[in-house]
Every structure is written in structure tokens, then in C-alpha cells.
Amino acid sequence: MGAMDDYRKIADVLAAQIADGRLRAGDRLPPQRRFARQHGIAGSTAARVYGELIRRGLAVGEVGRGTFIRAGRPPAEPADALVDLELNFSVLPEQPALVAASLGGMLRPDVVESALRPAGAVGTAPARETAARLLSRAGWAPNPGHVLFAGNGRQAIAASVAALVPPGERLGVEALTYPVVKGIAGRLGVTLVPLAMDENGVTPEAIRSSRPLRAVYLQPRLRTPLGGTMPARRRAELADLLHKLDLYAVEDAIYAFLPEDLPPLADLAPEHVVVVDSLSKRLAPGLTTGFAVTPPLLTGRIASALRSGGWSAARFALEAATRLLADGTAETVQRAKCQDAAARQALMRERLAGFAVEADPHAYHCWWRLPEPWRAETFVAAAARRGSAPGRPGRQPGGQPHHRAGRGRHPCPPVRRGPERPRARRVDAPGPHLARERGARPRRFYPVGPRVHSVARVGRPA
Numbered sequence: 001m002g003a004m005d006d007y008r009k010i011a012d013v014l015a016a017q018i019a020d021g022r023l024r025a026g027d028r029l030p031p032q033r034r035f036a037r038q039h040g041i042a043g044s045t046a047a048r049v050y051g052e053l054i055r056r057g058l059a060v061g062e063v064g065r066g067t068f069i070r071a072g073r074p075p076a077e078p079a080d081a082l083v084d085l086e087l088n089f090s091v092l093p094e095q096p097a098l099v100a101a102s103l104g105g106m107l108r109p110d111v112v113e114s115a116l117r118p119a120g121a122v123g124t125a126p127a128r129e130t131a132a133r134l135l136s137r138a139g140w141a142p143n144p145g146h147v148l149f150a151g152n153g154r155q156a157i158a159a160s161v162a163a164l165v166p167p168g169e170r171l172g173v174e175a176l177t178y179p180v181v182k183g184i185a186g187r188l189g190v191t192l193v194p195l196a197m198d199e200n201g202v203t204p205e206a207i208r209s210s211r212p213l214r215a216v217y218l219q220p221r222l223r224t225p226l227g228g229t230m231p232a233r234r235r236a237e238l239a240d241l242l243h244k245l246d247l248y249a250v251e252d253a254i255y256a257f258l259p260e261d262l263p264p265l266a267d268l269a270p271e272h273v274v275v276v277d278s279l280s281k282r283l284a285p286g287l288t289t290g291f292a293v294t295p296p297l298l299t300g301r302i303a304s305a306l307r308s309g310g311w312s313a314a315r316f317a318l319e320a321a322t323r324l325l326a327d328g329t330a331e332t333v334q335r336a337k338c339q340d341a342a343a344r345q346a347l348m349r350e351r352l353a354g355f356a357v358e359a360d361p362h363a364y365h366c367w368w369r370l371p372e373p374w375r376a377e378t379f380v381a382a383a384a385r386r387g388s389a390p391g392r393p394g395r396q397p398g399g400q401p402h403h404r405a406g407r408g409r410h411p412c413p414p415v416r417r418g419p420e421r422p423r424a425r426r427v428d429a430p431g432p433h434l435a436r437e438r439g440a441r442p443r444r445f446y447p448v449g450p451r452v453h454s455v456a457r458v459g460r461p462a
């Protein structure tokens with residue numbers, strides 16, 4: 001066997017070890033001289049083995065540091081792949097490098113040592129300080145002493161509801177709401193009460209007439225699935241009502257990082273509002289932490305719910321998040337996401353020109369009313385046949401048929417899983433073409449949410 005074949009065969013062996021997991025992403029290969037000695041080959045052959053692995057995209061050489069096994073690349077996307085807008089999380093192409101650069105400093109034994117310890121619901125002092133800074137907006141600045149940490153936003157919601165609403169009691173929610181809340185309430189034995197809304201969100205009258213309630217769960221900013229934002233006046237009215245009724249609210253601020261200049265309900269009713277948020281959308285779902293900013297008198301209760309529910313943040317994630325927040329990486333990513341969302345909105349407006357679309361120019365969502373004669377069910381089925389993963393149809397409480405575009409799963413291009421920015425193919429998803437077929441003419445719309453299947457109907461107002 002010549003030297004030529006030799007180095008390729010050795011590279012094959014290493015490639016097989018990578019394929020079966022014996023060598024893993026991030027593993028450092030030994031220095032070439034040592035590798036040569038171990039295999040009884042010349043140093044020049046070892047260099048060719050490493051070169052071959054790099055050429056095959058299996059390893060990466062870093063000047064002065066050595067040769068590392070590369071992270072597996074996502075499988076190439078076939079041209080006819082489903083346009084799957086199922087999950088509304090964007091991970092931008094520049095994120096991995098930014099996050100890796102920030103987290104590189106964590107890989108020291110002393111830092112890892114503290115990251116391996118348990119974390120309580122109250123996290124650490126630096127985590128509380130950085131989280132309070134991150135969550136501050138429009139003049140509202142949470143007290144770091146009242147910031148608690150959950151594994152993610154859903155866990156922060158679950159703990160807040162568990163702390164505020166005993167089993168068998170009633171939680172008021174927007175009549176169309178974030179569906180996970182339905183599941184959480186079911187698990188906790190809490191009864192959901194749908195609250196009637198107008199274009200500004202839940203009305204004060206709906207809350208008044210739905211009593212007794214132990215708490216309400218509200219999304220003032222970009223509520224799921226309709227996408228609207230509660231104006232300042234309605235916030236003030238609701239805050240006033242919370243005071244009067246001595247009622248608690250869980251304020252879901254998951255989308256509040258998308259630009260808005262309105263203070264949260266918590267700013268107006270600090271004794272009655274728990275703000276829940278997370279890094280899932282701001283940063284990435286794989287590296288998230290949930291936050292609950294509590295009124296002073298509720299901190300202990302919610303911390304205890306986080307602990308007993310097993311919902312507290314993991315220390316490693318907390319340390320990583322603190323680092324990403326403290327060095328500005330999270331903010332850089334967040335800013336890029338705001339631009340990304342705006343770019344997608346611009347594409348959507350172009351592609352759906354002439355249709356009735358309701359959208360906030362900063363949001364990752366839009367709500368699209370289908371023109372006649374389309375019905376939600378037929379549209380969804382037809383879009384699916386053409387390679388778009390649309391959401392399930394449903395009915396609004398008023399019984400009006402509509403296409404529910406949920407969790408970004410709909411033919412307008414709000415969010416696509418994966419690192420890519422919107423590309424022409426993406427927005428060539430069949431939605432707009434389909435909608436124009438069958439002699440359909442754009443007409444006044446009715447809402448189509450970008451979160452098709454995620455719409456949770458909570459039943460009819462009692």
C-alpha cells in the first residue's frame with residue numbers, strides 16, 4: 001500500500017469513529033507528532049490525515065490550538081423539503097460563532113466547578129443583576145432581588161400559576177391564548193376562564209364579569225396567536241382594575257424584546273403582576289433560562305413553587321446565560337433578531353400584497369385572513385400538498401372560520417426554524433399563490449395568525 005492510500009485509510013478509520021460517536025464534536029485530535037508516533041507513521045503522513053479530515057469537513061484546524069472534530073452539520077436541505085414553520089424560534093447564522101466566543105471562557109475548571117453546583121430558584125447574585133438589566137424596558141427596571149429563574153418560560157408560567165391559583169380555582173386568559181397555558185392549567189387542576197377581547201386585548205368588563213378569578217394570564221405585547229399589542233390606555237385600565245379587585249396577573253413578556261416603548265403592566269401594578277420571560281426567543285431555545293419577576297410579597301411563594309415543581313433553572317444554563325448577558329452577546333443577538341423579524345415582515349408584506357394581513361412591523365408573526373372561497377381546512381390541506389407545513393384550522397369563539405397560522409406554521413414567512421435568513425424559496429411557499437387560485441380575489445380579511453396550530457380555544461365565555 002502506498003503512502004497515498006495509507007493516509008486515506010487512516011482518515012477513514014477516524015471518520016468511522018466520528019460517525020459512531022467515539023470521536024465527538026469539539027474533541028481535540030492529538031498533536032500530529034504524537035498521532036504519528038501512535039500509528040507508526042511518518043509525521044508528513046499524519047499531516048495528510050488531518051488535512052484529509054479537514055477537507056472532508058469532519059475536522060477544523062485552529063491556529064495555535066490544534067485540530068478539532070467539527071460539530072455535525074445539519075443535513076443538507078433537499079430542494080423539495082417541506083417549508084416547516086412549525087416552531088417559532090429563529091437562530092441566526094451568526095449566532096453559533098458569537099455564542100461560542102462568549103462561552104469559550106467558561107471552559108476553565110474553576111468556572112465549570114461552580115457551574116456544576118445546583119442552583120436555586122433565586123439563582124446567583126450576578127445572574128439576578130444581569131437578568132434585571134436585560135428585562136428593563138420603557139422606564140421599568142425590575143429589582144434584582146425579585147428576579148427568579150426557571151428552566152424556560154413555560155416553567156416560569158407554570159410556577160407562577162401554581163403559586164397563585166390553587167387547584168380547582170379559576171385563571172382568566174385571553175379567549176385565544178398561548179396553548180401551552182391550557183396544558184399547564186390542566187396539569188395543575190386549574191380552570192381556565194376565557195376573557196372576551198376587543199382589538200386592544202382583554203377588556204376590563206370581561207375580567208369584572210368573569211369573577212371569581214384567582215389570577216389572569218395576559219400577553220400585552222404581541223399576544224399569541226392574534227399578534228396584537230395592548231395599548232397604554234388599556235394597560236392602565238387593567239392595572240387599575242387589578243388594584244381594585246386585588247387580583248394577580250401573570251404577564252407573559254416573551255415577545256417584549258421586539259421593539260415597543262410601552263411599560264409593562266408590572267410597572268403600573270407592581271404589587272399585582274408577575275412578569276414571565278425567557279431567553280428562548282431572545283437568544284436560543286437550546287440555551288434558555290426562564291425568568292419570573294415577582295411582586296415583593298410573592299417572591300417566596302413563587303420561589304417555592306419553582307422548587308417544588310422542579311422548575312428551577314439548571315446552574316450550567318444559568319452561568320452560561322449570565323456570561324452571555326454580561327458580555328453583551330445576548331444583546332447583540334437580540335438586536336439582530338429584531339432586524340431579522342423586521343426583514344421577514346417586509347418580505348411578508350411584499351408576498352402577501354393585496355391580501356388582508358394584520359401584522360406588527362416588529363413581530364415574528366402575522367395574521368392573515370384567507371380570501372373566499374378558501375376555507376381553513378381546504379387551504380391547509382392544499383398547502384401541505386405543495387410542500388408547506390401549515391397549521392390546523394380552527395374556529396374562533398364567534399364560530400367564524402379562519403386559517404389559524406400557528407407557531408409560525410403558515411404560508412406567510414414569519415419564522416423558519418434553522419439558521420438561514422429568509423430566502424426567496426422560503427417565501428415562495430405556496431401560500432400566496434394558492435390563495436390567489438380558484439378565482440379568489442383579495443378582499444377584506446379576517447385574521448390568520450402566524451401561529452396556526454398553537455391557538456388554544458379555551459371555550460366560550462360563561
Ligand SMILES: Cc1ncc(COP(=O)(O)O)c(C=O)c1O
Pocket residue numbers: 088152153154155178219224252254277278279280281285288289290
Ligand atoms: C407566548 C409564549 N409564551 C411563552 C413561551 C415559552 O417560552 P420557552 O420556550 O422559554 O418555554 C412561548 C414559546 O413559544 C410563547 O410563544
